Amino acid sequence: QKEVEQNSGPLSVPEGAIASLNCTYSDRVSQSFFWYRQYSGKSPELIMSIYSNGDKEDGRFTAQLNKASQYVSLLIRDSQPSDSATYLCAVKDNAGNMLTFGGGTRLMVKP
Amino acid sequence: DTAVSQTPKYLVTQMGNDKSIKCEQNLGHDTMYWYKQDSKKFLKIMFSYNNKELIINETVPNRFSPKSPDKAHLNLHINSLELGDSAVYFCASSRGQGGNQPQHFGDGTRLSIL
Numbered sequence: 001q002k003e004v005e006q007n008s009g010p011l012s013v014p015e016g017a018i019a020s021l022n023c024t025y026s027d028r029v030s031q032s033f034f035w036y037r038q039y040s041g042k043s044p045e046l047i048m049s050i051y052s053n054g055d056k057e058d059g060r061f062t063a064q065l066n067k068a069s070q071y072v073s074l075l076i077r078d079s080q081p082s083d084s085a086t087y088l089c090a091v092k093d094n095a096g097n098m099l100t101f102g103g104g105t106r107l108m109v110k111p
Numbered sequence: 112d113t114a115v116s117q118t119p120k121y122l123v124t125q126m127g128n129d130k131s132i133k134c135e136q137n138l139g140h141d142t143m144y145w146y147k148q149d150s151k152k153f154l155k156i157m158f159s160y161n162n163k164e165l166i167i168n169e170t171v172p173n174r175f176s177p178k179s180p181d182k183a184h185l186n187l188h189i190n191s192l193e194l195g196d197s198a199v200y201f202c203a204s205s206r207g208q209g210g211n212q213p214q215h216f217g218d219g220t221r222l223s224i225l
Binding site: 031086099100101 | 152214216217
């Protein structure tokens, strides 16, 4: 059973701070990693993807991947109240197209 | 110009009824999916179709029957609805089956069983 684990939170950070969201996965052959943002009552929205070890930056977002330790993280710099949402980590292996989601971490950015 | 659209957005019905949810994508994608998100917010894959062919069926009760008339549509029919079927059902699509193809989600159908 492939598993993706996230701390459910809530993770509370002040406006302007860096929010750090973590995710671990059990399947060593996983190759593709995605972060989705889901506002309450809305659909998941893709914000980052990462496929290689290291960091990948896109605006205020940085995804970090460490395949040896089987973890992927998302950093949000200069956090804004509008970043308050649930962040879902998703992992896919290269063999098929099945995406396994973690339970999500609820982020609250306080003004 | 919604990319992945689902209807209806809300569905309230009695236990034992049969209902359908429709999904259409205008992205030109080959692969479509149905996910179930329960009250604890876990998002789990139910089915996946590639070019109208079923490729993933994740131990879903056979009361759930997906149908893909063409690669732009994937509908979900549910027979004999049960209380445990109450959830949000999301349709999604991707360009292909490859590992690095992201999935794009519809707005969800909120199903409530009375």
